[in-house]
Amino acid sequence: MQHHRPTKVAGSSAPAAAKILAALLVVSCLDFEVARAVDAPLTIAKQGNFYIGGKYVENNGDMPMVGQAFVQYQIPQSQTHPYPIVMIHGGSQTGSGWISTPDGRDGWAIYFLRRGYAVYVVDQVARGRSAYIVDVYGASRTQTREYAMQRFSTSERYNLWPQAKLHTQWPGNAQPGDAAFDNYFASNVPSMDNREMQSKMNVEAFAALLDRIGPSIVLVHSQSGQYGWPLAQARPALVKAIVAAEPSGPPVHDVVVPGAARFGMDFGNATAVAGSEIFRDDPRLKRYGLADNPMSYAPAVTPESPLAFVQQDRAEAPDVVKCWRQKEPARKLVAVGDRPILYLAAEASFYAPYNHCTVGYLKQAGVDVAFVKLADIGLRGNGHMMMMERNSDAIAQVIIEWLDKNVPATAATAR
Numbered sequence: 001m002q003h004h005r006p007t008k009v010a011g012s013s014a015p016a017a018a019k020i021l022a023a024l025l026v027v028s029c030l031d032f033e034v035a036r037a038v039d040a041p042l043t044i045a046k047q048g049n050f051y052i053g054g055k056y057v058e059n060n061g062d063m064p065m066v067g068q069a070f071v072q073y074q075i076p077q078s079q080t081h082p083y084p085i086v087m088i089h090g091g092s093q094t095g096s097g098w099i100s101t102p103d104g105r106d107g108w109a110i111y112f113l114r115r116g117y118a119v120y121v122v123d124q125v126a127r128g129r130s131a132y133i134v135d136v137y138g139a140s141r142t143q144t145r146e147y148a149m150q151r152f153s154t155s156e157r158y159n160l161w162p163q164a165k166l167h168t169q170w171p172g173n174a175q176p177g178d179a180a181f182d183n184y185f186a187s188n189v190p191s192m193d194n195r196e197m198q199s200k201m202n203v204e205a206f207a208a209l210l211d212r213i214g215p216s217i218v219l220v221h222s223q224s225g226q227y228g229w230p231l232a233q234a235r236p237a238l239v240k241a242i243v244a245a246e247p248s249g250p251p252v253h254d255v256v257v258p259g260a261a262r263f264g265m266d267f268g269n270a271t272a273v274a275g276s277e278i279f280r281d282d283p284r285l286k287r288y289g290l291a292d293n294p295m296s297y298a299p300a301v302t303p304e305s306p307l308a309f310v311q312q313d314r315a316e317a318p319d320v321v322k323c324w325r326q327k328e329p330a331r332k333l334v335a336v337g338d339r340p341i342l343y344l345a346a347e348a349s350f351y352a353p354y355n356h357c358t359v360g361y362l363k364q365a366g367v368d369v370a371f372v373k374l375a376d377i378g379l380r381g382n383g384h385m386m387m388m389e390r391n392s393d394a395i396a397q398v399i400i401e402w403l404d405k406n407v408p409a410t411a412a413t414a415r
Helices: 014-039 108-114 145-153 179-186 195-213 225-234 355-364 392-406
Strands: 044-056 065-076 085-088 119-123 216-222 239-247 309-311 324-326 341-345 370-373
Touching (some): 044 195, 065 195, 085 108, 108 119, 108 392, 195 216, 195 225, 216 225, 225 239, 324 355, 341 355, 370 392
Parallel strands (some): 085 119, 085 216, 239 341, 341 370
Antiparallel strands (some): 309 324
16 A cells, blocks of 8 residues: 655745645555555355357367357355456456455455446456467467566556656566566466457457356456447447456557567657658558447448548647547447446556557547546556556545446346
């Protein structure tokens, strides 16, 4: 738990000082809620696991099952919320990252259980405990140790994007040989290199999961962010809210910075952007804006009438990218905005230069989003793996309080 002292800011105006005090009070309240939740007894009424989705395919004289995802669930004895929360991990990870942090604290899954939510934690298709059928899924890709250190644990030492130097929250010394770092890096696993197949299979599996468990809150992070939007379209009545912790982005073209290649694209082969020496664009196009997999727009997107995109003439600030948007008049995403959506942004993440681009794209497409920059509410120094960092409980509490206001439990619906 963090402890916060009153801060005096030289030369502050009264309104500015009031904002700072308000932020400190928010964090202090979060700390109190965190402590109260951690101290509460936790009794599990039911738990287990199962596989969801999947189908048999003919392959070299065999009939393997492909497209299935592993699901682990726990239901607390005191389930005070009607809707379970489905936690979908990001790239090169499995559901284990929701259970415990690398330094051994309770992860977000346990935090939500303590607050009365049933929790379903998945391993994506072809990931972790979901079998990898090489002949069908093809080549795999994983993150190198250097990539993990540059993007997650020690970004402040590499300083590859302007906000990286602000990173302070990784547990331990963040170096190989440190127990927390080694535990984190041991959790990295290969996943499909074919992102289009991966996305299609996962959306189908998670739609089947919602068919089985009913209306749910969907929590996505990073790579899995691309599943939340089409899942809302596939099961509009069953996705009650989307909590997106820096979901896959930015729209239209991924951003490339110096350092280890991302998705196989290195800085030298990326497309230069006028006026920027730090940021380049991945030349590969996301045809549906937020992803390359089909999504429903109104008017409809067809081969004869594809989405058209345009890049900003200038960035909104010196330390952020030029965003891509739809060319006006913009088409609207069907059904996605029919539920509350929370977008969490970390201060020091490599997503920090373009989180606002994803939010702007969604809003242009008619999707209202609650955009919460953690630094603005006093949660400073976080990187992209916010759910594993030292103040992870305080961030979980932000989600809890947002859900309490936007997807409240009632006596009639809670079990």
